[in-house]
Amino acid sequence: MEKKQTKPGSKFIILDLFFYALIPYVLWKFGRNPLGDYPAMLISTIPGFIYTVYRFVKEKQLNITGLFVIVSLFLGTIVDLLSGSAEKMLWNGVYLGLFFVIIHFIALAVRRPFALYFAVDFAYLQGHERKSSTKLFYEKGIFKWFQIIQLVFIVRGLFMAGLKVYLLKRFGVDGYDQMLIYRQIADWVFSALIMGLFFYTNKPIQNFVNSQSKHSMEQEGATPVAIEELANK
Structure with missing residues (x-):
């Protein structure tokens, strides 16, 4: 009897849930009493950090995509370590998220959407030259779709920041476990929308x-x- 193979997409969804939600949730729940809120929250971010680096190395992301991932991880880690308390760490996460929203908006305004360069990186992995892909993606009728995807990145950042602020004001630090779950679900929804738009291009x-x-x-x-x-x- 043949074994059923897990589809790559389903595999990543399971791994995302495991490293971004389940393990951090367990570490937070069982670590906050003996360690305190802030240390437990810091520790809960480690699995996601390691998993993101692993995905980055495994998928061999290059140039803009790779640089964006590394910078995001670096800034996120520095902000977490310098926060000093669990509540400050959560609020600083909101501010950092809004900072990236501004970066995405600037890229959109100057007609250099990150979405286009992410697509160029992906095309390069498929064997296409970066220069020819970039020229093609800037053509009329194609470029607008990368602007739309870039706009979705901005909306996602604003929504995620707003969701975190709402949960923080309603539940405080005690709502961190709910933030992990709700933010992961929201991230899946936006990721599915963004990937759908990329495929549509x-x-x-x-x-x-x-x-x-x-x-x-x-x-x-x-x-x-x-x-x-x-x-x-």
């Missing part, structure tokens, strides 16, 4: 490539049948 990209190929074939005198076959791809 394949459609306008393919349409543009086909139109360019069709134009080239027309100039080279290709037969109408060949041009029609290309248009139907």
Whole structure:
């Protein structure tokens, strides 16, 4: 009898839940009494940090994507270590999240969306040159989709910060366990939306490539049948 294989997406969802929610929840619940709120909260962030570094190394993310991950981890760790108390650590996490929202907004305003460069990094891993991918993604009809994805990054950051502030004001530090669960669920929802938009960009990209190929074939005198076959791809 053949064993059922876990789909990669399902595998990552399980691992995300395990390292970003379940283990931190257990460490927080059973560590706060003997260690205190702040040390327990700091310790609860370690599994997620190690898991993020592992994913970064395993998936071989490069350039903008890799730099963004490393900088985010570095700033998050520094802020946590310098906070001095559990409550300050949570509030500083909100401020850091809003800082990244501002960075995402600036990138959108100057027409250099991180979403586009994340896609360039992914295309590079598939064997495409960065220069040609960047030029292609900036074409009219394609670029706007990366702006939309960038806007979703901004909305996600604002929503996550707002959710954390709401839970902090309602439950205080005692609501940290609920923050872990609710924020992870919200992160999954936004991640699914962002990944869906990234996948959708394949459609306008393919349409543009086909139109360019069709134009080239027309100039080279290709037969109408060949041009029609290309248009139907």
